[in-house]
Amino acid sequence: MKILVTRNLPIDLSDLAQVAEVEVWPERQPPAYEWLLEKVPEIDGLLCLLTDRIDRTLLEAGQRLKAVSQMAVGYDNIEIAAATARGIPVGHTPGVLTEATADLTWALLLSASRRIVEGDRFTRSGQWQTWEPDLLLGADLTGATLGIVGLGRIGQAVARRARGFDMRVIYTSRQRCDLEVEQALGVEYRSLEQLLSTSDFVTIHTALTSETHYLFGDRQFQQMQPTAILINTARGSIVEPAALYRALQTGQIAAAAIDVTEPEPIPMDSPLLTLENLIVTPHIGSASVKTRRKMAEMAIANLLAGLRGERLPHVVNPEVYS
Ligand code: NAP
Numbered sequence: 652m653k654i655l656v657t658r659n660l661p662i663d664l665s666d667l668a669q670v671a672e673v674e675v676w677p678e679r680q681p682p683a684y685e686w687l688l689e690k691v692p693e694i695d696g697l698l699c700l701l702t703d704r705i706d707r708t709l710l711e712a713g714q715r716l717k718a719v720s721q722m723a724v725g726y727d728n729i730e731i732a733a734a735t736a737r738g739i740p741v742g743h744t745p746g747v748l749t750e751a752t753a754d755l756t757w758a759l760l761l762s763a764s765r766r767i768v769e770g771d772r773f774t775r776s777g778q779w780q781t782w783e784p785d786l787l788l789g790a791d792l793t794g795a796t797l798g799i800v801g802l803g804r805i806g807q808a809v810a811r812r813a814r815g816f817d818m819r820v821i822y823t824s825r826q827r828c829d830l831e832v833e834q835a836l837g838v839e840y841r842s843l844e845q846l847l848s849t850s851d852f853v854t855i856h857t858a859l860t861s862e863t864h865y866l867f868g869d870r871q872f873q874q875m876q877p878t879a880i881l882i883n884t885a886r887g888s889i890v891e892p893a894a895l896y897r898a899l900q901t902g903q904i905a906a907a908a909i910d911v912t913e914p915e916p917i918p919m920d921s922p923l924l925t926l927e928n929l930i931v932t933p934h935i936g937s938a939s940v941k942t943r944r945k946m947a948e949m950a951i952a953n954l955l956a957g958l959r960g961e962r963l964p965h966v967v968n969p970e971v972y973s
């Protein structure tokens with residue numbers, strides 16, 4: 652059997668090497684789509700990343716493919732319906748990156764509210780002359796309202812951390828959670844519109860789907876308070892970049908801190924990069940040593956199960972088994 656791994660992983664691949672011939676794409680940049688398309692007819696298993704486009708054409712060319720295993724929880728880069736139609740199970744890595752991504756969300760929230768990145772730039776450029784009563788004033792967290800869009804695994808982990816800051820937490824999602832979950836987390840349900848108009852901080856944690864694509868556009872920013880801060884550690888395409896630029900540039904909202912952009916990487920000539928009130932990190936939500944190792948282990952376990960013809964421990968499309 653042959654396996655293709657589309658990047659060097661922070662883990663030993665000997666478990667895979669015991670059952671198959673393993674080819675690892677050695678470059679820092681992802682392989683080109685055309686290269687993947689050429690390779691896929693020869694392989695039995697594919698271990699991929701969110702930077703690889705796994706579409707219908709590629710899946711149909713993968714006549715030997717027994718499993719696709721993605722090292723990420725999100726899978727918006729994969730045409731799941733096409734994989735299911737071909738009977739190919741798709742694996743992902745939910746849960747193990749929840750806490751690390753919630754931590755990064757809070758790092759961004761605190762950085763934006765207390766203007767840490769601006770403060771660092773100010774200091775390094777020699778502008779720090781004295782203590783000033785009105786220097787780099789930010790927003791308080793205590794008593795503020797945090798609005799969570801999508802109360803899944805990561806949204807809930809973000810909500811748990813808000814307790815330590817004595818914040819009021821409201822959330823929206825397609826389905827309201829059970830009362831016990833709401834009470835345990837200390838969160839209250841709101842419509843998206845209500846959430847946007849009353850939150851001091853809005854943080855996005857939905858998956859990217861056709862429903863959440865550009866969920867945030869001009870209308871949503873108009874509904875937010877001028878003092879509001881937006882955090883996005885979910886997916887870039889949930890927020891329309893031009894609308895975000897307009898909202899930040901005109902002061903419709905106070906600031907934003909984003910770990911994900913559309914496209915990725917953000918183009919160096921993006922007008923967003925000219926804004927002082929925006930923080931951008933390079934999609935590092937799950938980037939802790941332990942978390943990345945666990946993600947790699949989970950992706951390998953999914954792939955090995957697929958190669959053995961067993962059910963993937965974490966499968967996105969369980970319909971393939973029915
Ligand atoms: P999850 O447990 O599936 O949570 C997603 C939540 O979004 C669910 O609670 C879902 O609830 C809600 N949702 C779906 N559609 C919605 C809509 N139209 N409006 C409002 N809420 C909606 O997933 P997770 O593990 O928390 O991960 C969330 C996302 O974070 C992933 O899909 C991934 O894209 C992203 N992520 C990014 C990083 C990073 O490095 N920055 C790391 C990990 C994950 P309902 O179905 O009830 O609506």
